[in-house]
Amino acid sequence: MPPSAPAPKSTVTQRAIERIKALIADGLLEPGQRLPTERDLAAQLGISRSSMREAIRALTVLGVLEARHGSGIYVTALKAGDLLETFGVVADLSRGPRLVELLEVRRVLESTATALAAARITEEQLAVVAGHVAAMNATDDPEEILAHDLAFHRAIATAAGNETMAAILEGLSSRTFRARVWRGYQEEGAFARTRREHAAIHRALAARDPEAARAAAAAHVGEVEEWLRSRARVDP
Numbered sequence: 001m002p003p004s005a006p007a008p009k010s011t012v013t014q015r016a017i018e019r020i021k022a023l024i025a026d027g028l029l030e031p032g033q034r035l036p037t038e039r040d041l042a043a044q045l046g047i048s049r050s051s052m053r054e055a056i057r058a059l060t061v062l063g064v065l066e067a068r069h070g071s072g073i074y075v076t077a078l079k080a081g082d083l084l085e086t087f088g089v090v091a092d093l094s095r096g097p098r099l100v101e102l103l104e105v106r107r108v109l110e111s112t113a114t115a116l117a118a119a120r121i122t123e124e125q126l127a128v129v130a131g132h133v134a135a136m137n138a139t140d141d142p143e144e145i146l147a148h149d150l151a152f153h154r155a156i157a158t159a160a161g162n163e164t165m166a167a168i169l170e171g172l173s174s175r176t177f178r179a180r181v182w183r184g185y186q187e188e189g190a191f192a193r194t195r196r197e198h199a200a201i202h203r204a205l206a207a208r209d210p211e212a213a214r215a216a217a218a219a220h221v222g223e224v225e226e227w228l229r230s231r232a233r234v235d236p
Helices: 009-025 038-045 049-061 086-093 096-120 123-137 142-159 163-172 175-188 191-206 210-234
Strands: 065-068 072-075
Touching (some): 009 038, 009 049, 038 049, 049 065, 096 191, 096 210, 123 142, 123 191, 142 163, 142 191, 191 210
16 A cells, blocks of 8 residues: 555644643643743654644734743733634624624623623622713714723623623624724714613613613614624625
8 A cells, every 4th residue: 555645734733733722721731831842842742843833823823822032932821802802803804794693693692791790790880881871972973982882891791700701792892893883873873772772781780680681782782783784785
């Protein structure tokens, strides 16, 4: 039989990525710990140095590893927000049906986060949410409304007490994406409706009513989702 062909380089690199991730998952490499040298790690895992170098580069881009000049390669703190930053890129670049899909995901997560927030929110956190509602009602400047809208939803996600969920929602609600929505809303005169939806969410949070909060958040994101569906049918 002829000798088998060597594994494609991309496959070897992927194996190196999986081996490093396994070391982290098994606790053999802890957050903040310095990796062995590239040569030693390659020898330890039985992988070529070039494939190891590509694996380290890929994991650095993903936020799993970080290069410290003159010091070496370290495991990051592995915070959810850092590891999920790419969600924002997806939201920024998606169009048409793919963007509608992202809104479906956001509707599910945002309604869940808002229900959790209704059960867990503190008086101080509720005051922050109320402040953003008041600020949005006090201006017609799209940039100011956008800033307070982002902060409004961020404050609710924080109050839900789930860092991973908050990080995913942060990515799905990127500023670039929100700006696209607010520009469209401005053209269609939909600010008043959005203010009513924000007020309904705030009332449910203030009442500490998880189911009302869930419904209000789902309705709010559902309106954005339907607006995007209509735009997807019209835009080329």
